[in-house]
Amino acid sequence: MLIGRVIGEMVATQKHESHSGCKALIVQPLQLDGSNRGDAVIAFDSVDAGVGDRVLLVTDGYAAMTSLGRLESPIDMAVIGVIDRLDFSLSPGGTGPATGNSVTTGSAAADSGLSLPLEPFGGRGQELLLPAVPVKKKTGRKKEGEN
Amino acid sequence: MYLGRVIGKVWATVKNDSLRGQRLLIVQPLTPELAPAGKTVICADCSGAGAGETIYWCKGKEASFPFLPALVPSDNTVVGIVDLLHVKR
Numbered sequence: 001m002l003i004g005r006v007i008g009e010m011v012a013t014q015k016h017e018s019h020s021g022c023k024a025l026i027v028q029p030l031q032l033d034g035s036n037r038g039d040a041v042i043a044f045d046s047v048d049a050g051v052g053d054r055v056l057l058v059t060d061g062y063a064a065m066t067s068l069g070r071l072e073s074p075i076d077m078a079v080i081g082v083i084d085r086l087d088f089s090l091s092p093g094g095t096g097p098a099t100g101n102s103v104t105t106g107s108a109a110a111d112s113g114l115s116l117p118l119e120p121f122g123g124r125g126q127e128l129l130l131p132a133v134p135v136k137k138k139t140g141r142k143k144e145g146e147n
Numbered sequence: 148m149y150l151g152r153v154i155g156k157v158w159a160t161v162k163n164d165s166l167r168g169q170r171l172l173i174v175q176p177l178t179p180e181l182a183p184a185g186k187t188v189i190c191a192d193c194s195g196a197g198a199g200e201t202i203y204w205c206k207g208k209e210a211s212f213p214f215l216p217a218l219v220p221s222d223n224t225v226v227g228i229v230d231l232l233h234v235k236r
Contacts (some may be wrong), residue, residue: 008179008234010150011225014194016213024148024203026179026234039176039184042148051235061209074193074205074212074226077148131207139187 002037003083004029004057006049010042018073025079026051027057032086043077044068056081148203150229153196157189165219166178172196172225174204179234191221194228206230 002106008026023045029037041057046067049055057079058064063079065071153174159166169191176185181201188204193213196202202225204210210224 007236008232009228010203011231011233012227012229014196015203016193020229026150028236040150040179042150051233061207065209072212072215074209074224075148075167076205076207076209 001080002057003032003058003086004043004055004079006040006053006055006079007040007053008051014100016074018070019044019075022068022070025051025055027055027077027079029057030054041077043079044075045079047079047081049079049082054081054083054142057081148205148226150179150181150232151175151188151190151202151204151225152177152181153200153202153225154187155196155198162222165217165222166191168221169214169221174202174223174225177201179232181232188223190223190225191219192225194225196225196228203227203229 004027006025007028010024010026012024024042025045026040028040029045031037041059047055057077057116058067059077061076064075065073065082067078067080068075076146151174153172154175157171157173159171172192173187174189174190175183175187179182190204191210191214194202204223204225206223208222210221211219213224213226214221
């Protein structure tokens with residue numbers, strides 16, 4: 001699943017018949033700091049999201065198809081939720097409590113470009129996700145290699 | 148799904164039997180502003196799109212679903228022709 005922002009809608013008349021009745025949204029995937037993550041994609045809407053909303057985006061076919069109730073339809077992306085808020089329980093370094101680290105998606109937050117009061121996960125995010133384990137794993141692998 | 152534009156066609160005489168009769172299109176991915184984005188891909192087609200048309204295509208296993216019950220080995224398939232885009236960045 002990805003976080004994204006709905007930046008538009010797409011209209012298509014000539015399309016696969018199983019797509020009829022689906023609302024197609026143009027979704028720009030986002031990093032946690034609100035910057036763009038790759039190019040925008042087309043996703044079908046299962047939650048009545050609109051332009052400007054920050055949403056949850058699934059990029060797996062099975063998840064997308066089941067969320068829309070259309071199995072065996074050529075759908076590989078769907079919007080499955082509208083994000084109200086993000087909470088971070090750790091600071092980016094992985095130690096200590098976070099400071100001022102919840103983000104609300106309101107109209108005010110959307111207007112301000114969704115800036116988080118946090119360093120983005122991009123550089124040090126993996127340390128945050130696995131604070132202690134990687135060190136142990138590395139030493140373990142080295143020993144295995146030597147043997 | 149992804150936005151793209153059909154910029155050509157692939158002819159292949161020797162191919163998997165299941166691909167017989169399928170049109171293979173060369174697709175240039177596009178941004179919502181219709182600027183080229185990334186490398187071209189070859190897509191099968193289930194929508195009848197022609198050269199120059201803006202389309203959207205589906206990636207992955209789902210790309211073979213439009214052809215069911217035939218099992219077509221396609222990982223990118225054009226599934227619709229775009230009429231309009233409303234974009235508000």
